[in-house]
Amino acid sequence: MSNTESIEFDMNAEDTSGPSLSYWQLVRKRFGRHKYGVAGLIFVSLILLTAILAGLIAPYSPSEKDRSSIYTPPQTIRIISEEGGLTRPFVLGFEEVMDPNTFEITFEPTFEKKQTIRFFVSGSEYNFFGLTLDKHLFGTDEGGFVHLLGTDGLGRDVFSRMVFGARITLAMGLIVMGAACIIGTIIGVTSGYLGGATDTVIQRLIEFVKSFPDLPLYLALVAIVPRDADPMAVFIMFAGILVLLQWANLARELRGKVIAIRSVEFVRAAVAVGATDRRIVLRHIVPNMSSHIIVWATYVLPEVILLESFLSFLGVGIQQPLVSWGVMLNSVRDFQSLAAAPWLLSPVAMIILSVLAFNALGDGLRDAMDPYAND
Amino acid sequence: MPMTNSLLSVEDVNVSFRTTLGIVEAVKNVSFEVGRCETLAVVGESGSGKSVTARAIMGMLAPNAIVGENSKILFDGDDLSTWSELELQEIRGKRISMIFQEPLTSLNPIYRIGDQIGEIITSHESISKQDLKARVLHLMGEVQLPDPEQRYMQYPHELSGGQRQRVMIAMALANNPDLLIADEPTTALDVTVQAEILSLLKDLQTSHNMAILLITHDLGVVSNVSDKVAVMRRGEVVERGSTRDVFDNPQHPYTRHLIDSEPKGQPDPIDENAPVVVEGKDMAVTYTLKSGGFFTPKLVDLNAVDNVTARIHEGETLGIVGESGSGKTTLAMSIIRLGEYQKGEITFKGDRIDQLNRKELLPYRSRMQVVFQDPFSSLNPRMIIRQILEEGLIVNQIGASAAERDSLVRQALDDVQMPHSSLERFPHEFSGGQRQRLAIARAIVLKPEFILLDEPTSALDLSIQSQIIDLLRDLRRRHGLSYMFISHDLKVVKALCHNVIVMQHGKVMEAGPTADVLANPQTAYTRRLVDAAFKVIA
Numbered sequence: 041m042s043n044t045e046s047i048e049f050d051m052n053a054e055d056t057s058g059p060s061l062s063y064w065q066l067v068r069k070r071f072g073r074h075k076y077g078v079a080g081l082i083f084v085s086l087i088l089l090t091a092i093l094a095g096l097i098a099p100y101s102p103s104e105k106d107r108s109s110i111y112t113p114p115q116t117i118r119i120i121s122e123e124g125g126l127t128r129p130f131v132l133g134f135e136e137v138m139d140p141n142t143f144e145i146t147f148e149p150t151f152e153k154k155q156t157i158r159f160f161v162s163g164s165e166y167n168f169f170g171l172t173l174d175k176h177l178f179g180t181d182e183g184g185f186v187h188l189l190g191t192d193g194l195g196r197d198v199f200s201r202m203v204f205g206a207r208i209t210l211a212m213g214l215i216v217m218g219a220a221c222i223i224g225t226i227i228g229v230t231s232g233y234l235g236g237a238t239d240t241v242i243q244r245l246i247e248f249v250k251s252f253p254d255l256p257l258y259l260a261l262v263a264i265v266p267r268d269a270d271p272m273a274v275f276i277m278f279a280g281i282l283v284l285l286q287w288a289n290l291a292r293e294l295r296g297k298v299i300a301i302r303s304v305e306f307v308r309a310a311v312a313v314g315a316t317d318r319r320i321v322l323r324h325i326v327p328n329m330s331s332h333i334i335v336w337a338t339y340v341l342p343e344v345i346l347l348e349s350f351l352s353f354l355g356v357g358i359q360q361p362l363v364s365w366g367v368m369l370n371s372v373r374d375f376q377s378l379a380a381a382p383w384l385l386s387p388v389a390m391i392i393l394s395v396l397a398f399n400a401l402g403d404g405l406r407d408a409m410d411p412y413a414n415d
Numbered sequence: 416m417p418m419t420n421s422l423l424s425v426e427d428v429n430v431s432f433r434t435t436l437g438i439v440e441a442v443k444n445v446s447f448e449v450g451r452c453e454t455l456a457v458v459g460e461s462g463s464g465k466s467v468t469a470r471a472i473m474g475m476l477a478p479n480a481i482v483g484e485n486s487k488i489l490f491d492g493d494d495l496s497t498w499s500e501l502e503l504q505e506i507r508g509k510r511i512s513m514i515f516q517e518p519l520t521s522l523n524p525i526y527r528i529g530d531q532i533g534e535i536i537t538s539h540e541s542i543s544k545q546d547l548k549a550r551v552l553h554l555m556g557e558v559q560l561p562d563p564e565q566r567y568m569q570y571p572h573e574l575s576g577g578q579r580q581r582v583m584i585a586m587a588l589a590n591n592p593d594l595l596i597a598d599e600p601t602t603a604l605d606v607t608v609q610a611e612i613l614s615l616l617k618d619l620q621t622s623h624n625m626a627i628l629l630i631t632h633d634l635g636v637v638s639n640v641s642d643k644v645a646v647m648r649r650g651e652v653v654e655r656g657s658t659r660d661v662f663d664n665p666q667h668p669y670t671r672h673l674i675d676s677e678p679k680g681q682p683d684p685i686d687e688n689a690p691v692v693v694e695g696k697d698m699a700v701t702y703t704l705k706s707g708g709f710f711t712p713k714l715v716d717l718n719a720v721d722n723v724t725a726r727i728h729e730g731e732t733l734g735i736v737g738e739s740g741s742g743k744t745t746l747a748m749s750i751i752r753l754g755e756y757q758k759g760e761i762t763f764k765g766d767r768i769d770q771l772n773r774k775e776l777l778p779y780r781s782r783m784q785v786v787f788q789d790p791f792s793s794l795n796p797r798m799i800i801r802q803i804l805e806e807g808l809i810v811n812q813i814g815a816s817a818a819e820r821d822s823l824v825r826q827a828l829d830d831v832q833m834p835h836s837s838l839e840r841f842p843h844e845f846s847g848g849q850r851q852r853l854a855i856a857r858a859i860v861l862k863p864e865f866i867l868l869d870e871p872t873s874a875l876d877l878s879i880q881s882q883i884i885d886l887l888r889d890l891r892r893r894h895g896l897s898y899m900f901i902s903h904d905l906k907v908v909k910a911l912c913h914n915v916i917v918m919q920h921g922k923v924m925e926a927g928p929t930a931d932v933l934a935n936p937q938t939a940y941t942r943r944l945v946d947a948a949f950k951v952i953a
Contacts, residue, residue: 062799063841305793309857312753312780313811314777319810323798330797
């Protein structure tokens with residue numbers, strides 16, 4: 041103990057030096073420590089990147105057909121040549137062999153149909169932000185095909201379709217999430233801030249919306265939409281229905297938070313200096329809700345991905361020729377095709393991966409944004 | 416140097432916490448001893464490590480805590496720091512028990528009072544139901560709970576704060592502990608109740624022959640009840656000794672500083688004939704409560720403020736004093752038109768403002784300002800200080816350009832003695848006292864004539880309290896401000912207020928010049944408040 045040395049008593053000299061971290065900088069720092077969340081962020085970024093660069097990553101367009109290979113299984117990439125030496129990576133085409141006893145057709149890889157894989161080859165044209173490009177990340181140059189995940193009943197490349205499917209699936213997720221966030225925030229904040237009769241009306245409306253039986257509603261959509269309707273129109277209507285059912289949750293959660301924050305002293309201090317309602321809502325209330333909204337959004341996105349694939353699988357969601365993961369699963373509805381070509385289930389892996397990734401990201405964000413985290 | 420007669424001996428205890436920003440040392444080489452039947456007070460301000468030390472003794476630290484290698488906690492000869500969780504459970508609640516600061520949250524709301532006290536007994540010994548009930552009732556009698564039989568069947572929400580703290584004490588006493596650790600046992604209670612609880616603790620100590628480790632920031636409490644004191648600052652014990660020695664002859668400058676920081680001084684004299692700034696005449700605030708069953712609804716009117724008149728002259732500081740629930744904040748908020756009220760005439764500088772709507776009030780907003788109690792929730796965490804201070808200027812269109820506003824904001828920071836570098840920082844980077852200065856800056860940047868101060872010092876440490884009081888006095892002098900000062904602490908009121916209104920249950924009990932009211936209280940209620948603040952328990 042140092043009783044003798046004089047100690048300065050400037051109580052204000054508490055640590056005000058050092059870099060000043062804003063709330064978001066703190067969040068970033070805290071998020072960095074959440075390994076599961078960071079892994080989620082990495083996978084989410086990869087999935088988003090795949091969707092954006094679909095044309096480059098996929099070797100073929102989603103509708104391009106290889107008539108010589110119907111229901112062919114996935115090909116293995118090989119680097120050991122027939123003679124046993126190392127070569128450039130290649131894949132082997134298949135020879136159809138009929139089992140003389142069961143009459144079952146099996147596919148045997150054969151070196152006679154060897155296809156060397158080349159990178160940045162020219163192939164079918166695609167549109168990238170207004171540019172028409174024809175380079176693909178990989179492919180073959182001898183007029184043959186490479187099907188890493190096999191083909192479907194029309195000879196279309198499953199891998200290419202899955203990459204393009206990410207676009208529609210994620211676009212659906214992001215559109216629904218964005219629209220539901222905007223509508224939910226506006227209605228929820230209005231309800232909580234104004235209170236009184238407005239609040240009562242909005243809350244009854246939310247209860248009404250939440251009491252919709254959603255599955256019959258989706259099925260009713262099929263009945264309304266004419267069979268030859270534009271797939272894009274169906275897509276938009278489908279998104280609209282999902283938004284209609286999702287915003288209510290956020291609105292209700294935010295309403296509760298707004299009521300709590302409305303009586304916090306910094307809001308009352310703003311009233312005391314004469315701030316308008318508009319200013320109080322936009323400068324004081326909404327910024328303090330932002331972390332909640334972001335976390336909610338990262339949780340609702342995987343929910344929409346699951347709903348989309350489920351409904352498209354049933355045939356009531358996105359319609360051909362648009363390709364989504366759910367639409368791809370639609371082709372394995374019957375047991376026979378499932379048994380004959382199990383690789384058609386590969387979009388399931390992507391669905392699981394993206395749902396887990398978005399949930400992990402949401403977990404990480406929730407922990408990082410917790411204002412009560414004491415560190 | 417273990418003494419023969421010491422019950423608890425804490426030797427070289429170090430505790431640090433793992434956090435995002437690295438390892439933070441909370442307690443550094445703390446040593447002290449508590450003898451049998453002795454009271455040791457550990458005094459320190461928030462963040463001094465006093466509660467962490469208490470939790471270390473009980474083995475109840477947070478999971479990210481690291482206890483130092485050489486730390487020894489000798490309790491009756493055994494080193495508790497080497498004990499397992501299971502062994503510690505044996506001793507907790509039986510030989511060492513603890514009472515916490517917050518009686519509202521330390522009782523389980525869904526169990527009856529009697530069952531909660533009984534549980535402490537049955538978790539350490541088996542006992543028949545009748546014996547248990549008799550023991551519980553005896554305990555409830557000992558802590559002077561009125562109508563023990565009736566309280567036995569009640570739930571925590573039916574009891575007042577003071578009664579709940581008595582229940583907590585009964586639970587702590589249930590197994591006749593050798594050591595009672597009381598962590599700020601009176602801080603959350605009204606001043607008058609504080610005194611009762613302290614004298615109860617003192618009586619129980621003699622009747623139960625137990626030692627008390629009292630953790631507090633309140634020097635008044637220390638001088639009243641403890642035999643020995645350990646003063647802690649920033650995780651270290653800076654001074655130890657008998658209470659008398661430490662108070663009469665403090666060795667360490669920090670101890671001296673703490674003792675000196677009791678609010679002192681008198682308000683500056685004012686002109687008796689100064690014009691009235693704010694007046695609230697016959698103010699009444701009524702809340703309608705629903706009671707009764709679903710089929711027999713009854714509406715009960717609660718008079719939160721019952722025809723109270725408050726008048727503040729130019730340069731005057733009017734204190735409003737009362738226990739929690741006395742309606743003092745409700746009254747003040749309605750006078751500055753931040754709260755609902757049913758009846759009353761409010762005049763600001765001769766203008767009637769009680770009928771104005773929000774838009775018409777705007778010109779008056781910058782002239783009357785408010786500083787709230789809790790500096791942690793009164794600043795928007797998402798804004799930097801510049802935005803917070805500027806907001807009023809922008810809203811009221813004061814200052815034509817950004818440069819002009821900047822200079823006004825900087826002046827306000829100078830006024831509250833905060834560095835200009837604060838402008839680009841966020842509220843969470845400041846301590847409680849600094850935040851309260853910033854909240855005051857937000858009010859005075861508008862150059863108001865009147866400021867409502869709603870318990871601006873009660874959430875702060877003692878030494879910071881006196882700084883804020885000095886600051887307020889200085890600002891009043893320089894800017895000719897008038898204050899309405901709400902407080903439950905008569906010591907602060909004495910140092911700051913010219914006149915005082917004493918409120919209870921929404922009614923004025925007494926009003927007049929502060930010196931007269933304090934020297935010669937007319938009602939029993941005021942006398943109790945005065946005693947609680949100034950009298951030392953015999």
